[in-house]
Amino acid sequence: MEFIQSIKQKFGIIGYDYALHRAIEKSIQVAPTDISVLVLGESGVGKEFIPKIIHQFSSRKHNSYIAVNCGAIPEGTIDSELFGHEKGSFTGATSMRKGYFEVANGGTIFLDEVGELPLTTQVRLLRVLESGEFIKVGSSKIQKVNIRIVAATNLNMIESIQKGKFREDLYYRLNTVQINVPTLRSRKNDIKLLFKKFSNDFADKYHMPPVKLTEESLKYLENYSWPGNIRQLKNVTEQISVVEAEREISIEKLKEYIPDNIPSISSLSRNDFNNTFIHDFSKERDFLYKILFDMKKSLNDLKNMVFQLIKDYPNNKFLEKNQHLINKIYGPIIHHQSAERKDNFFQIEHSSDSEKRYYNKNSNCNNKEIHKDFIKKEEIPSFSLRKKEIEFIQKALKKNNGKRSKAAKELGISERTLYRKIKQYGL
Numbered sequence: 001m002e003f004i005q006s007i008k009q010k011f012g013i014i015g016y017d018y019a020l021h022r023a024i025e026k027s028i029q030v031a032p033t034d035i036s037v038l039v040l041g042e043s044g045v046g047k048e049f050i051p052k053i054i055h056q057f058s059s060r061k062h063n064s065y066i067a068v069n070c071g072a073i074p075e076g077t078i079d080s081e082l083f084g085h086e087k088g089s090f091t092g093a094t095s096m097r098k099g100y101f102e103v104a105n106g107g108t109i110f111l112d113e114v115g116e117l118p119l120t121t122q123v124r125l126l127r128v129l130e131s132g133e134f135i136k137v138g139s140s141k142i143q144k145v146n147i148r149i150v151a152a153t154n155l156n157m158i159e160s161i162q163k164g165k166f167r168e169d170l171y172y173r174l175n176t177v178q179i180n181v182p183t184l185r186s187r188k189n190d191i192k193l194l195f196k197k198f199s200n201d202f203a204d205k206y207h208m209p210p211v212k213l214t215e216e217s218l219k220y221l222e223n224y225s226w227p228g229n230i231r232q233l234k235n236v237t238e239q240i241s242v243v244e245a246e247r248e249i250s251i252e253k254l255k256e257y258i259p260d261n262i263p264s265i266s267s268l269s270r271n272d273f274n275n276t277f278i279h280d281f282s283k284e285r286d287f288l289y290k291i292l293f294d295m296k297k298s299l300n301d302l303k304n305m306v307f308q309l310i311k312d313y314p315n316n317k318f319l320e321k322n323q324h325l326i327n328k329i330y331g332p333i334i335h336h337q338s339a340e341r342k343d344n345f346f347q348i349e350h351s352s353d354s355e356k357r358y359y360n361k362n363s364n365c366n367n368k369e370i371h372k373d374f375i376k377k378e379e380i381p382s383f384s385l386r387k388k389e390i391e392f393i394q395k396a397l398k399k400n401n402g403k404r405s406k407a408a409k410e411l412g413i414s415e416r417t418l419y420r421k422i423k424q425y426g427l
Helices: 002-011 018-030 049-056 078-083 119-131 157-162 168-174 188-206 215-223 229-243 251-255 268-312 316-321 323-330 367-377 385-399 404-411 415-425
Strands: 037-040 065-069 108-112 133-135 142-144 148-153 177-180 345-349 356-360
Touching: 002 018, 002 049, 018 049, 018 177, 037 049, 037 168, 049 065, 049 108, 049 148, 078 119, 119 133, 119 148, 119 168, 157 168, 157 415, 188 215, 188 229, 215 251, 385 404, 385 415, 404 415
Parallel strands: 037 148, 037 177, 065 108, 108 148
Antiparallel strands: 133 142, 345 356
């Protein structure tokens, strides 16, 4: 914990949220390796500190670190920006230019908003990840590069893949390790700390006393949805710091900056994302219900099997010894049916197939052996939810010849959920 705290201080990270600490821990764990990392999180959550931590704790820390906002570069020039170009390769290319990958050779490159890359650029990036090679625009010469790639996006990548906007093979190459940065609305206890930090920073910047919140105002901040996350909180704090003469901010004054009638999600695209998530969750819930009903049926079959064993057990001591437990499960059992006698044999009927098995009552076969043989004969069902999920998914994939879209439809879940389950269980 002290180590995490020192890292937070070094990189200016505020908060004690568990998900935030988990993201920092994963960053430190993957830093010594060269595997690619995909950072996921909404816009404004602070994804940019993850690649900085990874670079700082890697063997590449003495080499270049370059951050590139892929969404801010026009589609016509992004290949040139990333991979460079030769003189005369296009109009305006008056000289040879090195791209970011060549400049950052031996170091780390952070591709922010990687989901915005054009498909043609995605092909070039995939080649770098697979073979460490790239070709400048207007050149035929293959160049080698030794670079660590960390990417980030606020998009729903599975949805982008399904719409044909992002290559699936590139997604899995980038997503060797996934790090999720939590939203501000999920870090309610950190809002007070962040506001205080921003307030002090702007007080120093503008040479004025820091603003403070009343208890009522703080609760209002904590219950707000923060669609713009930390970036929005910082902007609101700066506005209040500059505009308000009164340094203690009441809830009425606070509502002038963040009215309570603002939708929780500011953009239509994010609403669409949430609707997709809710829809997928509903489908996954139905999938789980199917598994639970199947488990319940298996449990009832097991109870019936054990009840039959109790009735046919040739020794009343078992019933007497476990009467309390049996009554609790099955209710009072008044009559005990002894096993059917046939000369020197007794008989047990198996509940699954009514197969009759006979045991010589004069032999050395005791009750324990009978019970063991009976249980061995009857297959005890598995009640693991994980196993049932895997079993359902495997059956659906086999039935549909490995076609995931059809398998997802069969299971009643979305392809996105099925992709996640396949990856989660290593299928």
